[in-house]
Amino acid sequence: MRFGTLGSLFSAVALLSLAPIASQAETITFDFTGHVTSVYDPFGLVGSLITTGDPILASLRYDTTTPDFYPADPTRGEYPNTPGWLKVDIDGLAFEKTPTVEVVAVLNGFQDQELLNAFDVLDNPTAWPGQLPTFTYPEISMFIGQTTPPFSLFPSDALPSEIDLSKADIRWGFVRAGTQDLNMYEIQFALDSVPSTIPEPGTATLLAGGLLLYWLCSPRLLHGARGNS
Numbered sequence: 001m002r003f004g005t006l007g008s009l010f011s012a013v014a015l016l017s018l019a020p021i022a023s024q025a026e027t028i029t030f031d032f033t034g035h036v037t038s039v040y041d042p043f044g045l046v047g048s049l050i051t052t053g054d055p056i057l058a059s060l061r062y063d064t065t066t067p068d069f070y071p072a073d074p075t076r077g078e079y080p081n082t083p084g085w086l087k088v089d090i091d092g093l094a095f096e097k098t099p100t101v102e103v104v105a106v107l108n109g110f111q112d113q114e115l116l117n118a119f120d121v122l123d124n125p126t127a128w129p130g131q132l133p134t135f136t137y138p139e140i141s142m143f144i145g146q147t148t149p150p151f152s153l154f155p156s157d158a159l160p161s162e163i164d165l166s167k168a169d170i171r172w173g174f175v176r177a178g179t180q181d182l183n184m185y186e187i188q189f190a191l192d193s194v195p196s197t198i199p200e201p202g203t204a205t206l207l208a209g210g211l212l213l214y215w216l217c218s219p220r221l222l223h224g225a226r227g228n229s
Contacts, residue, residue: 027084028161029061033193036090037172040186049131054091056189058173060118060142061085062104064159077106077157086118086140087127088175090187095140095175096127108157115145115170116160128177135184138177144191145170165194 036054039046061084069078085098107115119141128134146153146168153167154160165171176186 026064026161027061028064028159029059029084030163032058032060032165032191034058034189034191036187037190038188040176040183040188043184045132045185046187049093049129050090050187056091057087057089058142058189058191059085059087060101062101062118062159064161066104066159068157074157075108075110077108077159079104079106079159082159086142088140088142088173088189090175090189093129093131094127095125095129097125097140099126104159106154106157106159108154109149109151112149113145113147113170114151114153115143116154116163117145118142132185133177135177136179138175140173140175142173142191143170144168165191 034056036050036052036056039050039052041047062079062082063084066079066082069080070076080103081100082104083099084101085096086101087098088095101118104116104118107113119139124134125138125140128138144153144163144165148169153164171191172188173191174186174188176183178184
């Protein structure tokens with residue numbers, strides 16, 4: 001009887017693990033390294049805080065099951081309010097937008113380029129260095145793209161689960177802040193490293209593992225094991 005129950009449990013675990021990906025949240029995180037390429041600071045607001053060549057750490061996270069805003073167009077994908085984040089650390093100064101990336105757009109072969117553009121749309125970020133004013137329009141943006149055919153950076157207009165930076169000739173971003181009329185300062189940076197990709201398990205996989213762990217650690221199973229020893 002015990003083996004029949006255990007067999008049923010393993011069957012349930014297998015079915016949960018094979019559940020359609022679309023029914024699970026698949027969160028992907030890309031971590032990059034890079035460096036500052038230019039500092040636009042006409043009003044002396046950045047000063048010596050950030051200089052050309054400073055190291056940067058950038059992180060982009062999103063849920064690949066977020067619906068496409070243009071499902072009928074195979075060359076254009078836009079994903080507003082995608083759960084995740086966009087973070088840029090410049091030599092210890094943290095710029096961050098979370099718990100959503102305002103827009104992530106993927107263009108596949110659209111107007112002779114492929115482009116993944118993650119940004120917050122002139123919205124108040126959730127973290128900004130206290131040493132720098134945000135003004136009315138703070139913004140964080142990151143661009144990864146390929147402009148030379150044949151295009152192979154992204155296989156479709158879906159949110160990618162991996163990125164090969166060696167194929168990208170666009171891999172840069174910026175943080176900036178300004179008023180309605182003036183860009184008060186802007187720091188541009190390049191992404192240097194091939195990103196580390198960190199997929200997170202879906203809900204069904206976690207549930208299946210939990211059920212299996214519960215069964216293996218249940219007092220009845222342990223008692224049976226002692227009785228048979």
